[in-house]
Amino acid sequence: MLEKPFGENLADAQRLNRLLADLVPEDAVFRVDHFLAMSTVENILGVRLANRVLEPLWNSTHIAAVDIVWDERLTLEGRAGYYDGAGALKDMVQNHLLQLLCLVAMEPPVSLGERDLRDRKLDVLRTIRPFTAADVARRTRRGRYLAGRIGDRDVPAYAAEDGVDPDRRTETFAQLELELDSWRWSGTTFRLRTGKALGSDRMEVAVRFRPVPHLPFGHDGEVRPNVLRFGLAPEDMTLDLTGTGSTARTFAPVRLAARMPPPDLPPYGRVLLDALTGDPALSIRGDEAEESWRVVEPVLAGWSADTIPLYEYPAGSDGPVP
Numbered sequence: 374m375l376e377k378p379f380g381e382n383l384a385d386a387q388r389l390n391r392l393l394a395d396l397v398p399e400d401a402v403f404r405v406d407h408f409l410a411m412s413t414v415e416n417i418l419g420v421r422l423a424n425r426v427l428e429p430l431w432n433s434t435h436i437a438a439v440d441i442v443w444d445e446r447l448t449l450e451g452r453a454g455y456y457d458g459a460g461a462l463k464d465m466v467q468n469h470l471l472q473l474l475c476l477v478a479m480e481p482p483v484s485l486g487e488r489d490l491r492d493r494k495l496d497v498l499r500t501i502r503p504f505t506a507a508d509v510a511r512r513t514r515r516g517r518y519l520a521g522r523i524g525d526r527d528v529p530a531y532a533a534e535d536g537v538d539p540d541r542r543t544e545t546f547a548q549l550e551l552e553l554d555s556w557r558w559s560g561t562t563f564r565l566r567t568g569k570a571l572g573s574d575r576m577e578v579a580v581r582f583r584p585v586p587h588l589p590f591g592h593d594g595e596v597r598p599n600v601l602r603f604g605l606a607p608e609d610m611t612l613d614l615t616g617t618g619s620t621a622r623t624f625a626p627v628r629l630a631a632r633m634p635p636p637d638l639p640p641y642g643r644v645l646l647d648a649l650t651g652d653p654a655l656s657i658r659g660d661e662a663e664e665s666w667r668v669v670e671p672v673l674a675g676w677s678a679d680t681i682p683l684y685e686y687p688a689g690s691d692g693p694v695p
């Protein structure tokens with residue numbers, strides 16, 4: 374069993390994979406991503422594929438954007454030894470958020486067996502358009518938190534935390550806008566965002582549908598585009614629709630909401646059980662790990678060469694405002 378990071382970059386991940394391949398077969402390697410064992414995450418596939426109403430709309434003709442967000446109030450929490458060498462991009466985006474993207478964007482797999490599921494996730498990673506230097510400037514943002522207050526807690530600046538080397542300029546906030554080159558998704562924007570020491574927890578996948586093509590009501594009431602949200606913590610699901618209002622010729626927002634049943638096991642428990650029973654379906658295959666590095670490497674290169682600013686945001690705020 375291996376916990377992330379699976380290498381520090383693509384070449385490193387390839388070396389690690391070769392080393393592992395010399396020792397054991399791939400299906401005996403468990404690269405852990407506990408996000409895949411969250412019940413909501415599995416539920417993304419359930420909602421898509423066990424229903425009639427969504428999958429026909431699950432493409433760029435109907436979906437304008439998908440926001441995959443892991444904003445947390447948690448700060449460094451004494452993890453400088455690991456985190457200061459990683460940063461938000463390697464800690465969250467290269468693994469957890471790209472895996473969530475895979476589940477949202479994948480083609481329906483033939484089965485949820487390890488091969489079908491992981492082949493289809495790999496397809497998604499391979500369709501992510503490579504970042505050019507201009508894309509890094511236009512489509513990525515990074516930030517680092519300053520001192521502030523979160524709830525009733527005073528939080529020191531990241532750079533002043535024990536064990537942090539301020540000169541490394543490690544980011545605690547990362548945002549990437551991705552495009553997928555495929556028939557299904559060309560034209561939909563996928564935004565991945567994560568940050569520490571933010572004012573509120575927001576962990577969700579929000580699927581934003583396009584506006585309706587025509588309103589035949591003869592008045593200009595506001596119709597907000599539909600949004601389907603998979604909440605990751607707490608684990609729930611909401612669908613924002615538009616209904617008619619109480620007065621004539623008005624619209625009103627309608628929200629359908631459901632709480633997910635609590636899972637039998639916490640995510641790490643599920644991951645351990647899968648390893649003990651020898652089921653690698655929810656573990657990251659070597660080629661997925663490599664492909665995820667391929668996606669983030671140009672961003673890492675641009676950021677370490679300081680081609681974009683490292684914005685600062687007060688702890689307890691909504692993140693950097695450029």
Ligand SMILES: O=P(O)(O)OC[C@H]1O[C@@H](O)[C@H](O)[C@@H](O)[C@@H]1O
Binds near residue numbers: 447
């Ligand atoms: O809330 P969970 O399940 O611990 O997941 C979030 C955490 O996931 C971990 O993998 C990251 O290293 C942390 O930085 C992050 O806070």
